Amino acid sequence: MFRAVEAGLVRLSAHTPIASQPRLPDAERTGPEAAAAQREWIRTVWGHGHLATAIEAAAPALAGRIEAICADKVTEPQQIRRAALALLRYRLRSESRATPFGLFAGIAPVHFAPQPIANIGAAHWAIVRPDARLLHQIITELEHDLLPDLAVMANNLAAVQGERLVLLSQADSDEPGPGVVSLRWTRAVETAMRWAEDPIRFADLAVKLTAEFPRTLQDAITAMLRSMVAQGALITALRTPMAEADPLELFLDELDAADLASPHPLVEATRTAHRLLSSIQDLTGRGPAQLPLREAAEVLGAESHRPAFAIDLRIDAQLGLPPSVVAEAEHAATELQRLTRFPEGFPSWTAYHHQFLERYGLGQVVRVRELTDPVAGLGFPSGFRDSLFAKSEPWATDRDRALLQLAHEAVAQGRMEIDLDAADTERIAVASPTAPPHVGIAFHLRAADLDALATSRFTLVVEGAGRAVGTTEDRFLHLLDQADRDRIAALWGQLPTAAVGASHVQLSGPPLWASTANVGRVPQALPDLLALGEYPTEQRGALRLDDLAVTADAERLYLVNLADGGIVEPMVPNAIEPAIRLHPMQRFLAELPRATSSVYAMFDWGGAAALPVLPRVRSGRSILTAARWKITARQLPAKDRPWSEWTAAWRQLQRDLQIPSTLYLGDSDIRVRIDTADDAHLALLRHELDRHQTVILREAPTEAELGWISGRAHEITLPLAATAPPKPRPRHLEGPLQPATVADEQLPGAGSWLYAKVYSHPGRFNDLLDGHLDALHGTWPETPEWWFIRYKDPLPHLRLRYRLTEATGYGSAVERLGAWAADLRRRGLISRLQLDTYVPETGRYGHGGAMQAAEEVFAADTAAALAQIRHAAKAPVITQALCAASLIDLVIAFTGSVDAGMNWLFDHVDRSGPPLDRDAVATLASLLDTEAGDPTRLTASASASGVLDAWQHRSRAVATYRLELLINGRGDLDAVLSSLLHLHYIRAIDIDPESERACLRLARAAALAWRSRNRRSRTR
Template identity: 35%
Template sequence: MAVARRFRHAGLVLVRATTCPPEVVPPGGLDLADLTAVDREGATWLARVWAHREVYEAVEMASPALAARIDHLLAVDRPSERKLRRAAESVASYLLRWERRATPFGMFAGVTTGALGPAAAKIGADHRLVVRADAEWLADLIDQVESDRALRERLTVVADNTGTVRDGCLLVSRRAKSGARSPGPLREASVRLTTPIGYALDQATTPLRFDVLAERVSRRFPGVTTDRIHRLLHGLVDGGFLITNLRPPSTVEDPLDHLIQALRAAGVHETGTRELARTLDRLEEIGARLVQHNTTADRARAATLRAAAADAMRSMAAGTGHVLAADLRLDARIVLPEQVMEEAERAADVLLRLSAQPFGTAAWMDYHARFRARYGLGALVPVRDLLADSGLGYPHGYLGAPRARPAWRMLTERDAALLSMIQRAVVDGAEEITLTDADVRALTVGDHTRVVVPPRVELGVALHATSPEAIDRGDFELQVVAAPRAHTSMIGRFAHLLDEADRARLARTYAPGDGEVVAAQLSFSPRRPHNDNVVRVPPHAGTVALSLAEHPGGHGHGGIDLEDLAVTADADQLYLVQRSTGRRVVAHSPHALDTTVQTPPLARFLAEVADARSVVFGPVDLGAARTLPYVPRLRYRRTVLSPARWLLTSGDLATVHGDQDAGLRGWRDRWKVPARLVLCQAELRLPVNLDQPLDRRLLCAHLEKAGQIELREDAPPGGLGWVGRAAELVIPMVATAAPPRRPPITAPPGPVHQPGDAVLLRAHLVGNPAWFDAILTRHLPTLVGELGAPIRRWWAGRHRDLIRLEADQYLVVLLRLTDRCRYGPVAARLAAFTDDLRARGLTEQLMLAPAAEHPGRYGHGPALEAAEEVFATDTAAAIAQITMVEVAGVPGQAVAAASMAQLAAAFAADPASGHRALTRHLEQGSGPLDREVRDQALHLADPTSDFAAVRALPGGEAVAAAWRSRATALATYHRLLARQRDPAELLATLLHEHHVRALGPDPAHEVTTGRLARAAALRTLATAPAPAAAEGAR
């Protein structure tokens, strides 16, 4: 069976390519490991490189500090050889990157869009460089300007909408300082949430002028002096609790112009100080130069404008040396045939199929399970409440999460299959593993007919062909170079370089196919100011803004307020919901900023939660093979899904004489390593040619620092002939058939009864599940009988963590008490009961846990009380069934299947409707069933003469009586629940819970039991008298 087609391209392809001129090739011959050679030839080598105007401009844009250092080294007579070597290493790295990498970066590489048609590729030299103010420079300048308290009076402010209240204090996240190389740990600012502060922040939930806010606070607290109120508000601005309109949201394309317009709106020229007016004048001059730069076609004039603007900017705020950020639109015409796009679609299809996480990450599976246990299905929990420390907090692995990421990893069948393929390839001396459809099935995890496909993905590929004509003949291959997470984008940050038609195509990839879904574009400040340069994305048409910790400025476009968001869940998925409309919200980050460290955890949560249980789309996960020293190339059809890769450690190069070159040669001979590779270390991707001494020195320098590096094979010889340089394609795709996903009917979360003082007691009897039947049938009923009057009703279940399989299993016992004062005595009796079970070797320990009511799942008011009666009678039915199985020797699965069919018949307007509902909710399945068990299930499910077949068995009368009691409770529940929602939506839940009570939590076993119950329901429907015949018989 071929891999199912899941994605189609959107008619848009972003082409990324280097701008390296043919004459700018890194000069070879210099051995950077030889300090004598560096001292003798280093300055000459560096001067020869630096003489290229293109090199100087590109390096100066990328690293002004390096450019200044090189200028100084070339100006002195006897520069230090070590400084020369460091400078040469840096320049060589830039040149290698320029020659061989397509990732956009300053003037080194840029983007354009490709058209569809017969293959063609032409790249000119008249590229368009678009510059804007560097994020850190601008942040430092805004800090300076905003410190003017007189100016603040005329600015608008808004409260940080991500603040959280804890122990009487308000906390907001703070970013790292400008110049920080990493965002570091989470930092917070805190202020005691006094009544005046709370009032001021409530008034500032939407933007208003600072002086207007001060006036409102003064009117509300007339006994407080004006000076004190202003000091309070200034303190809130200084602490980040109030955000001024000087700070541009990330949807603003030109942040410098945003600042200029805000200062103009504040009347700086009319009422500001002379210094502020002068600052605005200089900013306007800089802004005008940048506009001229971005619109002129004269390269020399552009360089002059850029230099003048940079000089003026450095004189205003020194920052980190960078004052300009740049993106480049290529002067190029690229045309690609449909078959290239189709091959990319197939690659995306197979990557989805090879995902090791078909139902979401382990963290999100765990979070979903904890949500269901804490709040119940259908509970609508406001995002703030959910993420609070009193809620679930963030999923494990998130910054600030209450739970650490698990360190263990299980070896799976997928790991075993992949390791076997790798070993066979290595033994056979094969350089690649060509996956067949059978191989793909062997590497597939889970049932892909049940998975949820991400609605949108992007795939980055390198196209390898000798010429455009070869592409048209189909003589090409693709190599996957990037597969970003589905909620992020590699294209968005370049949207400002696209024309209107391509912007529209990009926006349509986010447009939901369902009118009940809202597409939201996240807008937030990254944790490190420097990253503002890569998160600025203009609003996509058809999406709404979801702004976090930002002043919306004048660029709002119908956004969603954080307070209007909540999370709910059904049995399969989590949903982000707009509370005011009930519509599902799918939020996305329109850029590729790292989500684990660089992104605020709230923004990451909102981007992930809506599709948290979808297939995790990404590069091939090598699983247990990720630590192997060598993994061959992995191919499917014409696409290299994963290039050959090697892990090189310092120990691999160890030789008796410390000769690194000799060690490297030995390592290459042993592992048959080609010369052209890509060095991968953290975010670094540096192409190297190990036949060149300069490249070898750079590789060894990185190895010395890291101890281990990853090396991947580079493009095949001649593979870039079609375009003449390093180039990559980024192709957005949408799901071909995304079935509508409706959130469940929702209700507010129910109360949580805490141990010690509650009318609902929840106890966990932890132990070996092999003895749970004995506890249920022989001991628990006796305990409840002894407790007597304090117990209104009771029910039980079994718990097994299906994500952390090594976790303890336990029986769950719930006791509805007549009065909360009974909790203590009943708990004490439970403790004694547990001691007795321990003495009998039946359990390990007792745990008292909070008991949450789930009105979102079961209904509220009388319906919820009726549901508890169903739980109680279903527990009694399960106990009677277990007892009958023990004494009569019939298969427990057959009895449970018959019971499930009877349950469905009772939970409906009439038995036939219930049986039909069961057949709709349970899978038909495939494959043979145990004939004896199936026949028993059909026999026991026959309702003739009040289940005569059941009653004929030892213990059968008790089962039939329990079923009758349960049927009465189900009928009452069905009638009461119908006043609130369609009861049929709950049938699958009730069937699942019966299976757990009677047989235990085992998904595979439950599917088989469901097939038996379905067969029993169909048999009953088939043998029931026709309505007309039945009427005549009466």
């Protein structure tokens, strides 16, 4: 299902665990004696320069407190104990977590090799940038002072909703977070946004607007523009795009280009800080005194209690993976995909696909801006920020029940492992899920040494499942050598797509929290880049948000470029949490192309995740998910109980639940490895339990199990491509694309259409159609062109559509319809009547004349279905056979000849399925006058002439419609015919996919029989 397409990266702790590390004494105690011992321990650990340097960069407030303790300036025992526990946690973090963070851990490239390689040196180097939040504050201050000299550009994520210009603001702190801001959509604001579609100097924009609106004071114009900058509707060039790895350098370049009238002290301070930070690269042997971090922070006026800088670390390492490890990684990823909880995509996207088809129909093309508008369109899917759709939790499935049983059986039998066999996999796996085109996998390897790795004596433990290639590793591209950067850029260009011929485009845009930008910057690696909500780079591609639209077929959604008709599959090459931290438009564009693909993710226990104990799950040499324990404060003595009592209770709990000594404390990658044989580590565990009332524990590797890499914490990431070919390009995208507009929609009373929904029991639909509707139409001056369809949403109902004329105006038509429905309601024949907006399915059936001709086909097909219903009620005929005969007639009319029609049925109808009903086959044969050479002549019966007349009328309408399609250059005629056949079946019989397939197979069988007889007759 997946194959590794290129070597990846390794995340690696910067230093190996320190041998003979002193234990933190009396960690559970406070008091003068314990404080004295803890102070000495702090001094010893702080003496390890690399740890002190890393903490000073990551937690300057803690570093200052520790230095004060070491200098005897802090003597309060409780403060010393808290500092000691914090220092212990950071020390454990440096030894046991591979997640890149400051100077604690970094990255190095990984290559494929015949034999394993693990050469790690000490010549690490780093790139240091101002913290994103600090840079945001600097820019905000400079924008206020220097705005007239700066270039600005309209924010393309600002949307016009009614009489307001609305956008999401970026938060510069955790509270209160991003918020919706809006401005009145005046003519001046509209003009400013239009003139700023391309970069323009702020002062020049103000001058142009003043000339355009001479009655408005220039000060008022300037104030309005300043407000637009402050609100984010206009973006200045100082807001460097996320595709720039070094925002400070580009920021200073923009200030140089602005040609400031006079020096600004903050600009000069920023230049000084940039020089200081540029001097930091090689870290070999450099401690806190040799790194000018404090000096640079003071120059910038950074807050002393916050980290002032973001540091990305390149580890001095050469790693090579043998083929056996690569093959096992491919196996693990394939198993994750097969065991997915959501084989048809996330439920929110599955629902959105259905909602799109319900609102717009198959093949319709809708601009992204209109679609995501919560009033004019659908808005965003459920679970998105600002979505109007209710968020629903997944239902319990057979998979959930099977996992619950497997977990319970394993734990009850004293086993902390489920080794999946074929039977287990059959119960919980999906046989052939539609995999996304490319994904990533992260894992660590457990092997005693390189020889064990070379001889396949290793265990692969899955640590992460990237939703796409690049999500976890590409933010480190700027740390790689040029050859490695070129290699990864080439990989991006060759990645498979979900649809044939689709093109990748890199999305770039700021996150909703300024601080998140530290982990979101990714250099441009694709030729096409779509900038969202940011001032773009000079290398931006030609693609614009306004050019993007969405369309759908029965299987999936597609993002298309209206400019060239191409399918676009955007990529967000970072691991920013999408639901909260990413702008919903970025998330929408990135997720949509794979919305209905099987969800590739970490192993999901589903409903079983609530269990307090979960065993590890193994497949081959791979651990798909480690054993996990959820411990609550209720299971152990309260925090005021003696230490001896607490530890005794812990040891008993540890035995009862089979908890090992070496554990990860914490969930996800916010964790440290502890050894419960160490009382200091137990004190840390108790401290976390007292704070949060619940802790998550997972089994962790020992240093010996990481012997092949000298005991270092590590995570290897590999890019993977799906082995299945991409899906064909939808036929409806052939030819020019014509997006839907609001003007296409016919609201009740505002156009020439009446669209009504009549709710009732499906068993009464034929009674309503054959008789009761005639009574309604008899009250009108003349019966207008109309058609119906059976539907569920989810309640069953009839959808009635009428093309009104002057004789049947909307008001009188609704009045008659209401009186008719009220009478039926009193008689218990219907439950309710609903009027709705008619949205022509132009994407499915064509625009203009083609759509009008299609509507005439719908009316004619309605007459044919009603004639068949009446005939079946009076004559002893199997309705499936009668419907199959009608489908044959419809295919012949659309294809233009008997031969073409029979061949179409033979080629396009799926023959697979259970045996056909023999009586239905015989009945269909009796309905077809094959001896006369015409396969659609009904045998004479009392009501047959009505059916034949309706079919003939429909044939003329179908021929006219097909001609319109050919004139308009419509290429997907097969899809149109398939839709017409589907509509006829549900008109004539019901909504029943299995029965519908059987009816089509019945028609195909008749076509096969006709072809065989026709072939024999030609050979005589």
